[in-house]
Amino acid sequence: MAPQALPTLDIGPFLAGTAEGGRFVAALRRACHGPGFFYLTGHGIPAADTAAVLEVSRRFFHLPDAAKLAIENIHSPHFRGYTRLGHEITRGRADLREQIDISDERPARVLGPDDPAYLRLDGPNQWPEQVPDLRPVVLAYMARLGRLSRVLVRAFAESLGLPPDELDRTFADEPRSHLKLIRYQAPPPGHAAGRDQGVGAHKDGGFVTFVLQDDVRPLPTAGPDHTGGPDHTGGSDHAGGSGRPGPAGLQVAGPDGDGWIDAAPRPGTFVVNIGEMFELATRGYYRATTHRVVSPPAGHERMSVAYFFGPRLSATLEPVPLPDELVREIGDAPPPDPDNPIFAQHGVNTLKSWLRSHPEVARRYYADVTARGPS
Numbered sequence: 385m386a387p388q389a390l391p392t393l394d395i396g397p398f399l400a401g402t403a404e405g406g407r408f409v410a411a412l413r414r415a416c417h418g419p420g421f422f423y424l425t426g427h428g429i430p431a432a433d434t435a436a437v438l439e440v441s442r443r444f445f446h447l448p449d450a451a452k453l454a455i456e457n458i459h460s461p462h463f464r465g466y467t468r469l470g471h472e473i474t475r476g477r478a479d480l481r482e483q484i485d486i487s488d489e490r491p492a493r494v495l496g497p498d499d500p501a502y503l504r505l506d507g508p509n510q511w512p513e514q515v516p517d518l519r520p521v522v523l524a525y526m527a528r529l530g531r532l533s534r535v536l537v538r539a540f541a542e543s544l545g546l547p548p549d550e551l552d553r554t555f556a557d558e559p560r561s562h563l564k565l566i567r568y569q570a571p572p573p574g575h576a577a578g579r580d581q582g583v584g585a586h587k588d589g590g591f592v593t594f595v596l597q598d599d600v601r602p603l604p605t606a607g608p609d610h611t612g613g614p615d616h617t618g619g620s621d622h623a624g625g626s627g628r629p630g631p632a633g634l635q636v637a638g639p640d641g642d643g644w645i646d647a648a649p650r651p652g653t654f655v656v657n658i659g660e661m662f663e664l665a666t667r668g669y670y671r672a673t674t675h676r677v678v679s680p681p682a683g684h685e686r687m688s689v690a691y692f693f694g695p696r697l698s699a700t701l702e703p704v705p706l707p708d709e710l711v712r713e714i715g716d717a718p719p720p721d722p723d724n725p726i727f728a729q730h731g732v733n734t735l736k737s738w739l740r741s742h743p744e745v746a747r748r749y750y751a752d753v754t755a756r757g758p759s
């Protein structure tokens with residue numbers, strides 16, 4: 385049986401406080417207990433804002449390599465800045481994507497030897513000089529999604545049969561917002577067939593993620609500063625080498641590991657999903673589901689913007705007091721994955737993921753931590 389498509393939830397009535405908001409809350413529970421993923425509409429983020437963030441992102445990624453590498457994340461102990469193609473690792477394999485990592489703009493902390501290593505994650509971002517409007521556009525977008533996240537957290541509480549403010553204190557005192565601007569490209573010519581890992585299968589580590597997706601588009605025509613281009617379509621042995629956009633993009637693991645569900649881009653929506661911290665807090669009632677991105681075909685690119693909302697790094701996840709009728713539905717907890725232990729402390733879990741996916745930054749700034757584990 386082919387896996388089902390993802391549900392679409394309209395948060396509009398909940399935002400407006402109308403009686404229909406209850407329907408959203410019920411649908412939210414079904415979506416988070418089921419696939420762990422859904423499309424969100426009615427969110428009130430203006431189309432001009434989402435278009436602006438994709439536009440600055442496109443302008444950045446189309447800069448010459450030297451300009452992008454000026455803000456490479458190897459310069460940042462906080463894992464901020466640019467990661468070039470193939471320099472991020474998921475499941476032991478290089479991802480075919482480039483990205484900029486941006487978190488809340490804060491000064492680096494002055495830390496003593498006994499302070500937890502995850503506090504080194506706080507610090508300033510790196511911003512590209514050539515795209516000066518990227519900073520204000522991205523920070524405004526993050527602020528908007530932060531406000532939307534806080535509303536969604538209230539809906540999550542209600543969906544679990546709890547008072548709407550039950551989870552508020554988890555997100556008090558500087559919750560952590562993280563954003564990735566991402567560009568996926570086709571495997572380069574000569575790349576082994578079937579190696580089309582835009583990002584490998586993974587679960588998100590935090591609480592809740594919002595993905596804004598652009599369509600798969602042809603690469604822009606090569607200009608004087610441009611190294612890629614439609615000319616590169618020839619010679620690829622990649623399955624998508626026909627140059628036609630195929631089923632590329634975000635895919636979500638089906639129920640019981642049954643195939644992959646395509647989460648195709650849909651205008652005006654975010655794809656929202658649950659992260660490991662929330663799964664842990666609900667004792668598995670809400671699911672952090674494995675997902676991946678398949679590379680676009682030759683001569684094409686795909687942009688996305690992933691926003692992760694989580695509690696402050698020092699927060700420890702307490703199990704939420706679930707009503708008995710939900711506890712009865714939990715069933716057996718899945719066995720722990722030895723390759724991916726989940727830590728109840730948000731900072732420890734977050735640092736675990738960074739150290740694994742960015743080994744070069746880890747070696748430069750966290751050699752002491754990799755030697756003894758991310759606690």
Ligand SMILES: O=C(O)CCC(=O)C(=O)O
Pocket residue numbers: 564566583588595597633634675676677688689690
């Ligand atoms: O690009 C996407 O559609 C999803 C990205 C993703 O899953 C991630 O960065 O965690």
Ligand SMILES: [Fe+2]
Pocket residue numbers: 586587588675
């Ligand atoms: Fe993800």
